[in-house]
Amino acid sequence: MSSFADVIHRLRLWWRRRSRVNAAGALTLVLLSLALLLTLTSWDRENVLDGSLPSSSLNSNLVDLTLLKSAEEKGALCLDGSPPGYHLQKGSGSGSDNWLVHLEGGGWCRNLAACSARKRTSLGSSRHMELQVAFFGILSNVKSQNPDFYNWNKVKIRYCDGASFSGNRDNELQNGTNLFFRGQRIWEAIMDELLVKGLANAKQALLTGCSAGGLATYIHCDDFRALLPKEITVKCLADGGFFLDEKDIGGKRTIRAFYNDVVHLQDVGKRFPDCVSLMEPSQCFFPREIIKSIKTPLFILNPAYDAWQIQHILAPETSDPQQSWLSCKLNIRNCNPNQIESFQGFREALLNSLSEAKHKREWGMFINSCFVHCQTINNITWHSPYSPRINNKTIAEAVGDWYFDRREVKEIDCAYPCNPTCYNLVFTNPYSL
Ligand SMILES: *[C@@H]1O[C@H](CO)[C@@H](O)[C@H](O)[C@H]1NC(C)=O
Ligand SMILES: *[C@@H]1O[C@H](CO)[C@@H](O)[C@H](O)[C@H]1NC(C)=O
Numbered sequence: 001m002s003s004f005a006d007v008i009h010r011l012r013l014w015w016r017r018r019s020r021v022n023a024a025g026a027l028t029l030v031l032l033s034l035a036l037l038l039t040l041t042s043w044d045r046e047n048v049l050d051g052s053l054p055s056s057s058l059n060s061n062l063v064d065l066t067l068l069k070s071a072e073e074k075g076a077l078c079l080d081g082s083p084p085g086y087h088l089q090k091g092s093g094s095g096s097d098n099w100l101v102h103l104e105g106g107g108w109c110r111n112l113a114a115c116s117a118r119k120r121t122s123l124g125s126s127r128h129m130e131l132q133v134a135f136f137g138i139l140s141n142v143k144s145q146n147p148d149f150y151n152w153n154k155v156k157i158r159y160c161d162g163a164s165f166s167g168n169r170d171n172e173l174q175n176g177t178n179l180f181f182r183g184q185r186i187w188e189a190i191m192d193e194l195l196v197k198g199l200a201n202a203k204q205a206l207l208t209g210c211s212a213g214g215l216a217t218y219i220h221c222d223d224f225r226a227l228l229p230k231e232i233t234v235k236c237l238a239d240g241g242f243f244l245d246e247k248d249i250g251g252k253r254t255i256r257a258f259y260n261d262v263v264h265l266q267d268v269g270k271r272f273p274d275c276v277s278l279m280e281p282s283q284c285f286f287p288r289e290i291i292k293s294i295k296t297p298l299f300i301l302n303p304a305y306d307a308w309q310i311q312h313i314l315a316p317e318t319s320d321p322q323q324s325w326l327s328c329k330l331n332i333r334n335c336n337p338n339q340i341e342s343f344q345g346f347r348e349a350l351l352n353s354l355s356e357a358k359h360k361r362e363w364g365m366f367i368n369s370c371f372v373h374c375q376t377i378n379n380i381t382w383h384s385p386y387s388p389r390i391n392n393k394t395i396a397e398a399v400g401d402w403y404f405d406r407r408e409v410k411e412i413d414c415a416y417p418c419n420p421t422c423y424n425l426v427f428t429n430p431y432s433l
């Protein structure tokens, strides 16, 4: 039942319980409903405009935060030394034995100053995490909004290590700043706890995540597969995590330098022993390299003009001191033909990186030509009348068709501005790093 209908239904029950429903009462009910409808409509419109996700709503799909019990004992700690956490919603009916695990995103920190600043936010400390979060999109429990996964067990793992769940340093005395770089241990310890809570008995499972959590999905996909029995279906869906090792508009390797810092700070290279014997550890942190060794069926969902990547990889502030890209970075409709040409070059680079993935039979992809980021956890982009479509399929339909082997899904959109169903974000400020 939709949130609005749910509220009306409850109001009706409440009125019915009061024995005599008179005319005045009925009028009040109508007025109350109208007021509610207006609130919902304006709130919705705001979300459409700035693309942000509502943190709570009348939809009562709020899920409690659980802090990891074994955090201290396993040294699986957020940057500030607090225990990491996750939100678990139990499955029901035909979904009771199926598990969907989502890894939260939120950029990375590249040095001690930036990681110390993170300790004061939910991305570095569970002391700052919301005690409840609303589940949307692929996490929704409403069938009409999430047709294939609505009744699965669903977990949102909070991100508080600053390096996509993959750093691992023993010593927390980082030049006196006291920072824990333990993403890898957080991953392992939370998986152990979820296995005990029922994941070990899963009949079907899906690891997913967006942005830095999408990168973590590439990194941990085969680990996740290895935790579960061989005979069950396990797949991975990485959303908005295919970060490109491309030069920026000034010809500089901005993202590679950034990843180089993250990888060295948190000793992430250990995760990729084969890759680091061939190239710089920082390059091993890019999905182009990571996917070479992935054996589990993988779905790559990425917009060709990923808004985060346009803002931080293609046209970072440091290479645009005059801010001549600013209005284009906030709204694709403001871009001039030269800027759109750069976007098309970026799209070509993505498609080149995916050329081998296209030939893997069990893999899926959905590369839409929209200016957006994180399309699985937003109810509008995931599955709604306003969803971006390719071949008339929403992202939820494409992912479901691939997961359940209903058809082969290798959807690559034509170049901007060809797709009229695009949902393009409009920002007032760029994404923060
Ligand atoms: C710690 O301090 C030393 C000396 O100032 C410096 O060389 C090193 O890079 C610092 N370590 C980190 C992780 O910033
Ligand atoms: C998105 O979710 C909110 C909260 O449940 C709901 O009010 C809104 O109608 C949804 N939008 C779409 C397009 O499904």
Ligand SMILES: *[C@@H]1O[C@H](CO)[C@@H](O)[C@H](O)[C@H]1NC(C)=O
Binding pocket: 392
């Ligand atoms: C597109 O899909 C919708 C259902 O999602 C269907 O109603 C519509 O007829 C389809 N349109 C075309 C052109 O196939």
